[in-house]
Amino acid sequence: MSDYIAGELPAGTAGEMEAHLAECGGCRRTLEELRAVVAEAEALGPMAPPRDLxxxxxxxxxxxxxxxxxxxxxxxxxxxxxxxxxxxxxxxxxxxxxxxxxxxxxxxxxxxxxxxxxxxxxxxxxxxxxxxxxxxxxxxxxxxxxxxxxxxxxxxxxxxxxxxxxxxxxxxxxxxxxxxxxxxxxxxxxxxxxxxxxxxxxxxxxxxxxxxxxxxxxxxxxxxxxxxxxxx
Amino acid sequence: MAAHFETVDAKRAANGDHAAFERLYRDHVGRVYALCVRMVDEQSAEDLTQEIFIRAWNKLGTFKGDAQFGTWLHRLAVNHVLSRRETQRKREARNAGGELLARVMAPSRRSSGHALDLERAIHLLPERARDVFVLYDVEGYSHDEIAETLGVSVGTSKSQLHRARMLMRKHLD
Incomplete structure (x- = not known):
């Protein structure tokens, strides 16, 4: 599923995945949650140290x-x-x-x-x-x-x-x-x-x-x- | 243009210009410190960050300007963190195991709300999965780069990333 998110699945496999997602609510929810994790991780930014080092x-x-x-x-x-x-x-x-x-x-x-x-x-x-x-x-x-x-x-x-x-x-x-x-x-x-x-x-x-x-x-x-x- | 100025500062610093190196420090300390917090822990991050910049100073002569200074520094930081964490792990293996667990369960002081949950969840990941998650999803490394840095196969990097994401999803639920 992570390969699918990254767009790295071969076209045929990606097609099969999409067909499955169309029918499986559980997998759709998992995919949405994984995408949310990725989006939140990508949004993490720098942190200032608590004091000047x-x-x-x-x-x-x-x-x-x-x-x-x-x-x-x-x-x-x-x-x-x-x-x-x-x-x-x-x-x-x-x-x-x-x-x-x-x-x-x-x-x-x-x-x-x-x-x-x-x-x-x-x-x-x-x-x-x-x-x-x-x-x-x-x-x-x-x-x-x-x-x-x-x-x-x-x-x-x-x-x-x-x-x-x-x-x-x-x-x-x-x-x-x-x-x-x-x-x-x-x-x-x-x-x-x-x-x-x-x-x-x-x-x-x-x-x-x-x-x-x-x-x-x-x-x-x-x-x-x-x-x-x-x-x- | 910023990258150009950084390269100039890096060359000045390589010739002993402390002011130029301090500018580079100011620009990059936030990202380096965050990497240390996420890959190790908040308690060790300050020392690690200082060590990384001192190491960078000592190795500035090897910076040729082929890549951006930030990229060079970040690679150096990741390698230093991995090395130091290995040393720390060996030391902790000789001590009681409870200390590490207590530390990773400690919330970040400066994060809040969902970001706090995310930062804490990162520390709940198994070490290898955390490495790959931080490097790929947070820092934007490719699987090829991660495989080279961590000394694993690309397939391992991909599987660890998926494992990490699934665990993060569970922790954040």
């Missing part, structure tokens, strides 16, 4: 450095800068990251707000994107950011931050600039996430998101500490 989406899509499909646009070393970095590395023996290393590092750079303190501390204030200017006092931002870190992660985060603070001088300045540029985006994403959560504190999605961000931050700090060891 954009804040949670925005917080998440702003957290990564860039959309994954465009990631290399941000993390790739400009050719000139890469050549200069390699030359500098050869001259000074200081640690520099290759483009693949930076690409790998970008995965864990997300939410590395404490590393931002490390990078934009004395000697790094006001990076190429005006990180400190944009964020206000870097220390204040990170302090506020740290307040939202899960308690079980806090001790290890602080220990790793101390390790990295001691090791920051071994990093190549070009590497620092790239990290700084990415971290400015990350820091903004953390701030946005926290703001969204403050505005919608019952949103479990946002809470889970912030927690995941801090877990990634911890992963990054661990990785960065290992890199610092290599440079000793």
């Amino acid at each position: 954009w804040a949670g989406i925005a917080a998440t899509i702003q957290a990564p450095l860039v959309p994954p499909h465009a990631q290399t646009k941000v993390i790739a070393f400009p050719g000139q800068a890469a050549a200069e970095a390699r030359a500098r590395e050869e001259r000074t023996g200081r640690l520099s990251f290759s483009a693949p290393q930076l690409a790998a590092a970008s995965i864990v750079l997300i939410a590395a707000s404490s590393l931002a303190t490390w990078l934009v501390g004395p000697g790094f204030g006001g990076g190429p994107l005006g990180f400190v200017d944009a964020m206000g006092s870097a220390g204040a931002v990170v302090a506020a950011s740290d307040e939202a870190a899960p308690p079980e992660l806090a001790d290890e985060l602080q220990a790793l931050e101390r390790t990295l603070e001691e090791a920051r001088s071994v990093l190549d300045p070009n590497t620092v600039r790239i990290l700084e540029r990415n971290l400015a985006v990350i820091e903004q994403a953390i701030a946005d996430s926290r703001l969204a959560l403050q505005q919608d504190p019952e949103n479990e999605f946002l809470a889970r998101h912030l927690e995941r961000v801090y877990e990634r931050k911890l992963d990054f700090l661990r990785e960065a500490a290992r890199v610092a060891e290599w440079s000793d």
